[in-house]
Amino acid sequence: MLRKIKAGDEVAFGKVYQEYFPKLLNYIYSKTQSWFLAEEVTQITFVKLWKNRSRINEDLAIEIQLFRIAKTSLIDEIRKQNNLIAALREFSQQEVSSGVWDQIQLKEINTMLQKGIEQMPPVRKQIFTLSRIEGYSNKYIAEELSISIKTVEKHITLAIKQLRKYFLIFILIVQKLFFY
Template sequence: MSAIADIQAGDPFVFEQVYEEYYLKLYHFVLGKTRSEWLAEEVTQTTFVKLWENRQRLNPEIALSLQVFRIARTTMIDYIRKQNHLSFALTQLKSKPEAAANELDAKIDYNETNRKLAKALTELPEMRRKVFELSRLEGMSYKDIAEQLSISVKTVEKHISKALQQLRPLLYGILLIGWILRNFIKNI
């Protein structure tokens, strides 16, 4: 059995071996790109968390090293973007406090909405959640989802429809609360 198949099967011993083999390589890769020990440590740890959490998505036809470094690269880019957004927000807050505060409120609302949506997704049945995430979050076509999950396109359509029915009350509630808050703030 290959390391990828063992990791997909949830073998912690093989995962630990992969961790030991790639930890320093990833750390030095990120450190070389960012010159930040803290960021190198964060990205390396997050890479292994993502590798474990998404182990079912590993492709046995692609070298494990390539997949591990791809996860690390993407994770590093995400961290750098977050740092840049934070730096920009702090600069805005210093130069235009009122406008920056409004923008910050909008981002907080966005993050709160994402948290609520993520919680609602966990309440969907597993297959419905997988189909919804592949379609709406990863942008896959119904046909590609059907092939990946070995189900029919009609089944994909039904899962999407039922997921939207289940999520719609939450989404309407979030939109309504946001509208009420914006109008309340305008009238103060």
């Protein structure tokens, strides 16, 4: 199986994904008590496995390699969260007028929105930008891209779901920081 994945066999990768996704998800959840973070780290693990498949060690069990990738990915995500929490704490301790605070919040939200949009697949990104940023109707977008209105609606729904997930971790951190 390792040789097949290393050679780029998507079917073999799919089998490994099906077998180990639940195991990794539960492992990460047991460490974080967050299904959102567990799902994110598990997905990151498989993305890293696929992107770095040429460096797979054929002499080491796939399970060991997956759990190592998951562990380092979890550490990376926790560091990112801790850096964000530290920045928010430092910032919250500074005295800032409400007008400046509002501008900073708006700028941060816009930055996060741009990052979330950049992570979308190209067609979804294009449709979401045309709809929500540029304000075009679904009918106009469908005609311009030669697709159905239902397809436009589906991409917008998926884009919004993707952005909700992207913002959820930020919201959870802010709640934990300021309300607990």
